[in-house]
Amino acid sequence: MYGRCMARTSPARTDVPDTAGSFPVTVDVVALTVRAGALHVLVVDRLLEPFRGQAALPGGFVLADETLEQAAGRELEEETGLTVPAQAAGAGPWHLEQLRTYGPLGRDPRGPVLSVAYLLLAPAFGLPAAGGDAAEARWVPVIEEGKPLAFDHDQILADGVERARAKIEYSPLAAAFCPPEFTVAELRGVYEAVWGTQVDARNFHRKATGTPGFLEPTGRLGGGGPGRPAELYRLASGVDPAAAVLHPPLLRSVSPGRVAPSA
Amino acid sequence: MYGRCMARTSPARTDVPDTAGSFPVTVDVVALTVRAGALHVLVVDRLLEPFRGQAALPGGFVLADETLEQAAGRELEEETGLTVPAQAAGAGPWHLEQLRTYGPLGRDPRGPVLSVAYLLLAPAFGLPAAGGDAAEARWVPVIEEGKPLAFDHDQILADGVERARAKIEYSPLAAAFCPPEFTVAELRGVYEAVWGTQVDARNFHRKATGTPGFLEPTGRLGGGGPGRPAELYRLASGVDPAAAVLHPPLLRSVSPGRVAPSA
DNA sequence: TCGGGTTATCGTCAAATTGACGATAACCGG
DNA sequence: CCGGTTATCGTCAATTTGACGATAACCCGA
Numbered sequence A, B: 001m002y003g004r005c006m007a008r009t010s011p012a013r014t015d016v017p018d019t020a021g022s023f024p025v026t027v028d029v030v031a032l033t034v035r036a037g038a039l040h041v042l043v044v045d046r047l048l049e050p051f052r053g054q055a056a057l058p059g060g061f062v063l064a065d066e067t068l069e070q071a072a073g074r075e076l077e078e079e080t081g082l083t084v085p086a087q088a089a090g091a092g093p094w095h096l097e098q099l100r101t102y103g104p105l106g107r108d109p110r111g112p113v114l115s116v117a118y119l120l121l122a123p124a125f126g127l128p129a130a131g132g133d134a135a136e137a138r139w140v141p142v143i144e145e146g147k148p149l150a151f152d153h154d155q156i157l158a159d160g161v162e163r164a165r166a167k168i169e170y171s172p173l174a175a176a177f178c179p180p181e182f183t184v185a186e187l188r189g190v191y192e193a194v195w196g197t198q199v200d201a202r203n204f205h206r207k208a209t210g211t212p213g214f215l216e217p218t219g220r221l222g223g224g225g226p227g228r229p230a231e232l233y234r235l236a237s238g239v240d241p242a243a244a245v246l247h248p249p250l251l252r253s254v255s256p257g258r259v260a261p262s263a
Numbered sequence C: 001t002c003g004g005g006t007t008a009t010c011g012t013c014a015a016a017t018t019g020a021c022g023a024t025a026a027c028c029g030g
Numbered sequence D: 001c002c003g004g005t006t007a008t009c010g011t012c013a014a015t016t017t018g019a020c021g022a023t024a025a026c027c028c029g030a
Helices: A002-006 A069-078 A153-170 A172-177 A183-193 A199-211 B068-080 B153-169 B172-177 B182-197 B201-210
Strands: A023-036 A038-045 A058-060 A095-102 A116-119 A137-141 A217-220 A230-235 B020-033 B040-045 B059-061 B095-102 B116-123 B138-140 B215-222 B232-237
Touching: A002 A199, A023 A069, A023 A153, A023 A183, A023 B215, A038 A069, A058 A069, A058 B201, A058 B232, A069 A095, A095 A153, A095 B068, A095 B095, A116 A172, A137 A199, A137 B153, A153 A172, A153 A183, A153 B040, A172 A199, A183 A199, A183 A230, A199 B040, A230 B095, B020 B068, B020 B153, B020 B182, B040 B068, B040 B153, B040 B182, B059 B068, B068 B116, B095 B153, B116 B153, B153 B182, B172 B182, B182 B201
Parallel strands: A023 A116, B020 B116
Antiparallel strands: A023 A038, A023 A058, A023 B020, A038 A137, A095 A116, A217 A230, B020 B040, B020 B059, B040 B138, B095 B116, B215 B232
8 A cells, every 4th residue: 555655764864763654744725715704615626536526625745845834825726726925924914824733544545644734814706717737626605515525624624614713813813804905894794704693893893993903994995885984994014913912802702502612 | 636646656556646745754742731830841851863962842753553642642651751641632631732733844954854743731740760761851941941942842832832821711721730629729820830920819719710611619628738728629520621612711911012922 | 725827718899891782974876 | 865774983781800908717836
């Protein structure tokens, strides 16, 4: 089997104990966005075995000379045509962070494979015309989630969604789902979509605009729909949305069972 | 992309691209405990190159047929003599969770190596007599942290400490630092040590005992020192400390800079 | 046995925050 | 101009926080 070939280190590496395994490593990306008021995840249809024809998270093998982040960006681009801006891990609207690593055993029929999962939060946008070799990349709502995904991707997706739900409570990362300038209502729509709950518009407005280090008014107005035009905001300048902490946090209300979410 | 181009080198399997790297994988464990009111981390002195003689987090290579958790427990035991109870990931006082994975490039002079870091929270205890092949395993206070650690272990340690600090706000995991039955004062000592701040004893008592799903009185009293004996508590039954969420959380006060902690 | 030292626990109270919801402002389309 | 719609501002009671006083219940040494 494939695993046998990988069970030994290369002869050049004499300083690594030869009982140590060497593993193929993949990255898988949980790309989330909010479209039409619902949380969506990006999936591709697999063209090859294993799990041929089944939907899966975009991802693939890490090359020998790239970082995990580079691999995540490359695979995403190859399979979905999405180009993650370089500033995704920084101040921009996009946000890419490591989710967790899924163990080598029992998750790939080809043998032991390690998978490092990444979480991408991005504003809604259309997909470029099915670029690369991916048969089909599409956004699907995370609820309903019809058929199961390939590999252990259902578990990875669940972990990613739970991470996103928790993270927007304590960090300004909900803004990663919005364009660079957005209204308070758009931001509230993100919370409602990610949490799957209703949020009172008036209290949310007070809380969001009143939390230091979160929003910064641009002075401009966002027009368009019916009703009074809303003020446009951007993320507070000088704030790293990946590291900043909201004080006090925007807590989900104590609705149903708040115990053991991802157990 | 899981299987685009096909291997020329691996005759047994043709579904893994030969550009895909295969990486040696290590686990490193950030084992934290509270002793004498200060947060301590477990380190070992390296006997071999690279970084020979320097302190490092316990860890080592993952074998071909074990899970990451198994590797973490095995390395910890081999290098420090500590045996992680099987229930560490469950209801017991110990707590072992994955921290994050550190990329293959530029972190090991021997070449690309992936490291999956784990975070262990444990009650204070003495080390078994330097078992295994470890020259020396010892607890060192995380502040002062005299010389730098080997590899990128300073970064891993910083990430682990920050994870612990954040996690005890929203989960009952502070109890992982305590024996199975503990007093409110002991628990408060954990918060003070991990956060490095002072916590008002009266408000903490009110909050800790008043938060549903956190503490459960045993009826027994903890004697010993001077002063009035304190009631003994245990974690609320039926609560998985790794998954449960405290509502409302025990927030650190807004003291100094609460922005970009581990950046 | 008594008093002083020490720690645990319970109360009190003003300030801040939350949650629910009314009221008004500012736009749209007819 | 008028209703429909959404944004924003206020109000108010209930809850929570933070600061800190007051007791309770143990230890020890005299």
